[in-house]
Amino acid sequence: MPVYKHPLKLAMKSNPRSELLVQRNAAALYVAQVQNHTWEKAMKFVNIPFGCHLAALAFCLACLLLTVPYPELLNLYAGLTLPPVVGIILALLATSLVFLACTRFGSAAAFPRFMAHIIVRKTSHTFLRHTTMFTVEGLEWVPQSGPILIAARHFHHLYDGCALLSVIPRQLHILLALDWIKPPWQRALLERACALLDWPIILRTERLTAFTPSERHAYSSSDLLRYLRRAISASIRLLHRGEVLVIFPEAYPNIDPIFTPKQSENDFLPFRPGFKRLVDLAARHGSVPVAIIPTGLYYKRFKRWHVTLRFGQPLFRDDFENTNQLIAAVEERVQALSAPALLETEEEAQQQ
Structure with missing residues (x-):
């Protein structure tokens, strides 16, 4: 059959x-x-x-x-x-x-933001892994919950943010300067992206005042105050909500394809006054103490950049007599954490 x-x-x-x-x-x-x-x-x-x-x-x-x-x-x-x-x-x-x-x-309203943070984190991690040699130290100092203000050295215009995004297992909100943009379409695109990620936008005064009236630019000096108020309000809101806010108090990196006042790769700039104001407002209006994490970045040139990201012990406003002492301590620790490792320094001295 x-x-x-x-x-x-x-x-x-x-x-x-x-x-x-x-x-x-x-x-x-x-x-x-x-x-x-x-x-x-x-x-x-x-x-x-x-x-x-x-x-x-x-x-x-x-x-x-x-x-x-x-x-x-x-x-x-x-x-x-x-x-x-x-x-x-x-x-x-x-x-x-x-x-x-x-x-x-x-609600589903936060779902696009949730997915955007995942995409940015994974993309940053992949990009950093293929373009640099990356090391992390002191990650245990970063709290798993509660409001955090990360004060980091600004060395590279791109790698700094990618390093922080790829390492910290929480949603990061980076205070971002967009005053370098010239075409209006770039301004619209990047502002939409920042709004989706909930990243505050800041404009640096000296950058906008340096442009001549005939020079085409996406922003003008009349936008300064409005964006400053928005950035402060958004930053305080994020901290009150228990989020992680990243700020580069120097305002300029050592390596930037557009402009930087730094003259060498070893230069540091004083922390901007806006950082002190933000710390004051966060301490004054917050019910939960904000942990300020001094964060150093050390770069060394090889065929690929060797990047070392170091986190320091959290600092709190209540541990200091005034905000000026706190800011000085944060600045000092950021610079110390951005120095070469002790072992590497000894090896270089022996070679000399």
Whole structure:
């Protein structure tokens, strides 16, 4: 008696590409079914926009498309058993990410910000890993919760922020200067990005006053006071909310492709008065003491930059008689933490 063979299986056996196509389509169908079921039933208690559902569905389908050059991911020899499993896993993964974000932050409004911080952190970590040799010291001094003000040395216009973003396992909010922008479209783009990440924007007075009226620029001196008030208000709000705020009190890095007043890689600038004002306001209006973390950065040139990021012991306003003493102590420790390691200094002395 002849054995019946399904025509679909015969076609799949004769053409592996058709087998992969059938498996991907099967997985995609399961993705759609699981997504619709979970979003209609389990997720009805959480206020999530339909756009998040479409984004999760697009994520699953993109993962399936990535299997085109790697058919072994769907296991060509597993028949039609594995694709449904793959589809269900992908659908539940995407839905779980959205559900986790919404239950953590209370609403879907914070989900784009949550994902933006993840993307920026992962991108910074990957970029730093491929362009530098990176070392971290003293990370145990950074509290796991509560308001933190990180006062860091500013050496490199790009690597400094990437180093902090890739190391600290909390959402960072960087006080960012955008006065170097000239085209208006760049201003609109970067301000939208900063708003999504909740990064305060500051404008440096001397940068805007240095431009002539005929020179095209995205900002003007009339914007200074308005952006200063916004930056202070946003910074205090973040600290009161128990977030981590990063500030570079020198205001200028040692290496910057546009402009820096520093003359060499060893130069330090005095901390700006705005840092003292921010510390005063945070201490005056905050119910929880703000931990100020002095943070040093040491760079050494090789084929790739060797970067050492060092965190110091937290300092608190109540431990000092006045704010001036606190600022002086922070500045002193930032410079000390940015010095070469003791062992490296001894080796260089022996070589000389």
